[in-house]
Amino acid sequence: RVALWICISLLMLCYQHEHLVLCLSSSSASSSSVKHMKLAPELSQEHITHVSDTITSVLRTKQEEDRYSSIRSLIRDDTSTNELDIAHQLVYGELSVPTLAKLLDAVGVSQDTKFLDIGSGDGAVVMGAKLLYPEHITKSVGLEI
Structure with a gap:
């Protein structure tokens, strides 16, 4: 019998600064044939850099920089006198x-x-995953909570 098999490749509760990433692979296969799933080829450094540069150019705008600088000023003025404390408060976990x-x-x-x-913010990681593995990742979705 062929059963629908859902492989949670790594239930990567990659809980790194409130950032949750989950990768799922699904296929119609028996558990014995799971070992033979073809993995994506290793990424080249050039491809990683190209994807990073593409996403950075799409998401970075002067307007965003201005918005974040005003937030930093507000936090600095209202909550702290210590520069390290201010920097720590601004870490989001992207x-x-x-x-x-x-x-x-x-x-x-x-x-x-x-x-x-989950916790996708501006969607850079969602776009990055799909651009890094366009032939293998069939669906890339982000949910901002």
Whole structure:
């Protein structure tokens, strides 16, 4: 019998600064054939850099920089006199594309992988996953909570 098999490649509760990433692979296969799933090829550093640069250019605007600088000023004026404390408060836990590439490589992305990013913020990680593995990640979704 062929059963629907859902492989949670790594239930990566990659709980790194409130950032949850989940990678799912699904296929119609018996548990014995799961070992033979073809993994995506290793990513080149050039490809990782290209994806990172593309996402950065899309998401970075002068308007965003202005908005964040005003928030920093507000936090600095209202809550702290210590620069290190201010810097710590501004850490959100956004994953960089190179870090995402390492995580996905550790998971072992295979054909028909679904990518879910909970706490996706501006969607950079969602776009990064799909751009890093366009042939293997069939669906990349983000949910901002």
